[in-house]
Amino acid sequence: MSAIAITGVGVITPAGIGREENWERVCKGVGLATKDPELGGALAEFSCRVPAFDATDAVGAREVWRTDRFVQLALVAADEAVADAGLNPRSWDGSRVGVVVGSAAGGVSTLETQHERFLQQGGKGVSALFHPMALINMVSGRLAIKYGATGPNFVTATACASGATAIGVAKDLLQSGACDVVIAGGAEAAITPTFVTGFARMGALYQGSLPPEEASRPFDARRGGFVIGEGAGILVLERLDDAKSRGARVWARLLGYGATSDAHHITSPHPSGLGIENAMRLACRDADVQPEHIEHVNAHGTSTPLNDAAEAAAIARLGSQQLTVTSTKGVTGHTLGAAGAVEAAYTVLSLAHQMVPPTANLTCLDPEVRLDVVSGAPRPVELTHALSNSAGFGGHNVSLLFGA
CATH class of the missing domain: 3.40.47.10 (Thiolase/Chalcone synthase)
Known part of the structure; x- marks a missing residue:
């Protein structure tokens, strides 16, 4: 395919x-x-x-x-x-x-x-x-x-x-x-x-x-x-x-797509992040990429207590040792139905520039978030595979896997 x-x-x-x-x-x-x-x-x-x-x-x-x-x-x-x-x-x-x-x-x-x-x-x-x-x-x-x-x-x-x-x-x-x-x-x-x-x-x-x-x-x-x-x-x-x-420039490749439902609550995510974890794993399976080989996640990261905690736990369970995480919503706010596409574009640009943007306003990482969340300044990173996560009221979860 x-x-x-x-x-x-x-x-x-x-x-x-x-x-x-x-x-x-x-x-x-x-x-x-x-x-x-x-x-x-x-x-x-x-x-x-x-x-x-x-x-x-x-x-x-x-x-x-x-x-x-x-x-x-x-x-x-x-x-x-x-x-x-x-x-x-x-x-x-x-x-x-x-x-x-x-x-x-x-x-x-x-x-x-x-x-x-x-x-x-x-x-x-x-x-x-x-x-x-x-x-x-x-x-x-x-x-x-x-x-x-x-x-x-x-x-x-x-x-x-x-x-x-x-x-x-x-x-x-x-x-x-x-x-x-x-x-x-x-x-x-x-x-x-x-x-x-x-x-x-x-x-x-x-x-x-x-x-x-x-x-x-x-x-x-x-x-x-x-x-x-x-x-x-x-x-x-x-x-x-x-x-x-046709000789077109290729910014990145879309390798995998995973979509799930929490089937849990009309507005709150599954407390363990099970839905978004399964979406990420489905995207990896679709791309034939092992989850532990993911190097970057552009997180949904809304700045709400429940979402960030659940998503962080899900990302940590991927088991990648070289993973960098960011949420660009610290800069742009939450653009709602546009967010998944805007952040997919940012993920594509991260792969193209081999750079992870910082998470704005992250001055004291929540101790429950056991991830390498980039903050302060953009970080040059060698990137081959990156996920872009999105979630919505009603329990919708989507993860897109892009490759350099």
Whole structure:
């Protein structure tokens, strides 16, 4: 079975617009959360937004008028990824191109805005574009329309594992022969007062007294919840043989995909991390790589007490003696349904640069976390195999195994 090549990488997050800016900021390891004036009354004050994002300049006034922000972010990331892959949508066979994008929330900003207009103005105040803007599937639909991709097209919705699920499904589509190229990833823009308040009421968000930039602190003894973020990560995937035949640059190879369910609790992970451990082991089995040969894990690492403890225990049981771990959520916050794709992109870049970014704000490692969690500065490491982990409410777990 042919390996899968990553030939295009596109990223837009609180760490910046574009792959290079993201990699530079993530490697600096400085938290980017700020106090958010748009979250008045939301019970949580901090967020991580994409900086200096001019949607009109990025996607055009017409698209801004008829798309939700999560779609706009996906369009920007996809443009970078497709251009990076050296593919020309005007000349490819669109029937052989698939689009799979993950999102947890979809167009919640549009939903809140239109609901407010309905309350204030009645039915005639609601936009005729309400549904084409808000429906979660519109992100993949819009990308397909833009690129003339008439192959398989759908959205994956596995909460905060959605973007990783999309990439795993893309691998299956390529290896089954259903597609020759798949544009895959995740997108999210759900920093709205109502949506954020829901997380705050659950106790999932950081609501302590630390400065905003120090609030997201994965694996740290003082962690107290996540900081919500937004963004999009898009990869272009092809069969390795096809990529080589056209002389494409290959950033990394997607070797394995594992997905499991905790079947335990609607929001809390299995306390032992059994689900994410099994997902990692399935990814290793899919890749025919022994778990003890994994050299790096980009952890889900949300900065919540339960998630970090369970995931750390699961990673430790892999038995690798040379393992380095990081969570880039210390920098970007938690981008929800985009996180799995954004962090897959960071894992691909770690392999390409042979470098592990530091975990921001990790000043006192939780004594229960018995792992080599990189902090302080990026660490040069010889990497051949790396995992990217994701998990979501409902017990969804995904692990993607990438090779240099």
